[in-house]
Amino acid sequence: MSQRPSPFLDPGAHSAQNELGILQLRRDHLIPAVLSANTDSDYAEGKVENTRFGSFPHSTLLNQPWGTQILASVVDTGSRGKSKKRKRERDDDGQETPEPKKEVVKDEIVKAATATSGFVHLVPPTPETWTLCLPHRTQVVYTPDYSYILQRLRVRPGDHIVEAGAGSGSFTHAAARAVFNGYQEGDNNANGLLDTNGPEQAAYPKKRRRRMGKVYSYEFHAPRATQLKAEIEEHGLSDIVTITNRDVYEDGFCLGSQEELNTSPDADVIFLDLPAPWLALKHLTRSPPSAAVVKSVTASSDSPTPDNDPSLSTSQPQPTSKPFRSPLNPKKPIRICTFSPCIEQVTKTVSAMRSLGWLEIGMAEVQSKRLEVRRERIGLQEEGLRGANPSAATVAEAVQRLRDVEDRAKAFHGLQKEKQEEVFRKAEAKKKGLNLDADGNVKAGKGGKKMIEGLPPSKQDRLDRAKRELENRNVYKEGRLVHRTEPELKTHTSYLVFAVLPREWTKEDEERARRGWG
Structure with missing residues (x-):
């Protein structure tokens, strides 16, 4: 490894x-x-x-x-690592002499x-947790979007994915996990094939070599490409992901220098997160498209044209120093997805796909919502308990609570009045020289303490009672089952265009099929 x-x-x-x-x-x-x-x-x-x-x-x-x-x-x-400021010494010319740094050895x-x-x-x-905390350099493809994209493109271990518009690398990490089926070992060719024949199997017939999963990611902005490449190295994904700084509109998707692009990634899946994906589709063909087709694809009112951009001229044939080489896998149908925020981009992309032979073209929009399902317990008996709403569930409960509050207030004021009368009676008894017991009451009188029966419980009494009753309650069975949508959705508006490019079927393939299937 x-x-x-x-x-x-x-x-x-x-x-x-x-x-x-x-x-x-x-x-x-x-x-x-x-x-x-x-x-x-x-x-x-x-x-x-x-x-x-x-x-x-x-x-x-x-x-x-x-x-x-x-x-x-x-x-x-707060204070650790900070030092007090000192006056800097000056030399004979009046210049400040820098204070030597003190190295702290721990x-x-x-x-x-x-x-x-x-x-x-x-x-x-994981790709899901990394998407939520990665440093944002561009708009991020969130989990609801890339999970649907990878499923719709039928990505499986061993596939080669071409991604244009890497950005912050959210989709890159998810794609690397989806295609991973092991690391390369020994001498492998450029297509990422792993020979499963070991030294002990030399006497046996040669087996089919396993194709290793790869992600070829292209980014136009050089600082973003450099930073993403450093993150891929730090995360240990450099054997699976290849980051390339390139303008795919002009230079296409084949690997190598700009003077000679001679290595094909043999892509099975294409994902384009570009402002103008229709301009890159002319490179995603199995054979070089005609000049008329390229002109119809690139001609647009709000995009560069051969009239205002000489680099897009298609009237002359391609130079021989850069022969056309398809970046697609010739043995499999190719599936593509384009990620566009505006419907105008979708219409131009679909028009270009039809001109270049893509089939089964369709558009989808992902609108994911996270639902919170729980039981809602409401009632005055839930006072002081966690995860419940301690408000009145019915009118009867509300009326009973109001009566309890009024009864306690009436009893409180009654006790205050009796206390004042008791103090006044004791003062009068002392003036008259009457005998008082140990509690200060008149022995012969009826001035004993009055016990109030049927007093409504206080708030502390209610909280204590609720805690005692909670031990014998099955709260997971109580309450009404409700669901609520999260207030903020971690996604953004996007239109996903999917299409399929079938493999080429030659006369040799037809003859081989006839011989094989009679």
Whole structure:
């Protein structure tokens, strides 16, 4: 194997050193972090991830099973690493002399103390989690879109996918997982074929070599292509994904230098996320299209034409230094999907597909909604309980609660009045010299404490009673089953155009089929 297994394909059971991990704060709030417990940090605890729910040193994240709840740690994020400003000394010419930097050498990482609150969940990197936390360089193809695209294109392990418009790399990671069927070993040809004949099988007839899955991604913007290539290297996907900085409108999809594009990716699946996908379709054919067809495809009111852009001229034949080479797999039908936000782009793309021989053309729009299904418990008996609505469910409950409040208020005012009368009676008894008992009441009188019976329960009494009754209740069976849609959808408007380009059928293929099938 040429490199370590990718954490997106085989994350293992535990988090590891120098591997990518995802900190999940909430369902849709995730933070990526390359876990590294080294001393090269301003904190005594080593490298630390500071979040709204607390600080998490990487030493507490390493060697943890995926899905573990990690408690926050006590880390000084305010004063540590800062030094007091000193006046700089000046030389004879009046220039400031720079103060030499002091290197702080740490022998070991201080063990972090657990905080009283705050936690996150440590989850492995997947295309779904990476889509939610990747650095946005362009508009992102979200999970509802690329999952439907890969299913509709019938992508399977061993296929070759051509992606134009890599952007932030969301679809690239999902496509790499979909086509992965192993790593290349030994001497392989440019088409990514793996020879399954080992040394012990030399005496046996030669078997069919396994075709390795590949993703060929093209990006016009050079800084984005460089950054995506670095991410692919860091994620361990460089054996599967090939990033190329190129203008596919002009140079097509074959691999190699711009002077000589002589290597075909033998693509089985095409995905175009481009502003003008119809301009790239002239390169996605099995044979060079005629000049009239190319002119009809490229001619548009709001796109470059041979009249205003000499590079698109099709009146002259193609130069011999760049002979046409199809980037498609000649042995299989090719499936394509274009990703366009405007219906005007769809109409031009469909017109170009019809001119170039694509069949089964259709458009789809993905409008995904996440539904939350739960039981809704409403009633005054739910007061103080979690996950319920402690409001009156019926008019009778509301009226009874109002009566309880009024009765308690009346009893409270009655007690206050009796207390005032009791104080006044004791004062009069002392003036008259009457005998009082140990409680301060007149012995011969009827001034004992009055016990109030049938008093409505207080709020604390209700909360205590609800907690006691909860032990014998099956709350998962109570309440009405309801479903609600999430307020914000993690997707955007897009029109997906699908089509199929059948394989070429020659006279030799027809004759071979006749001999084989009689």
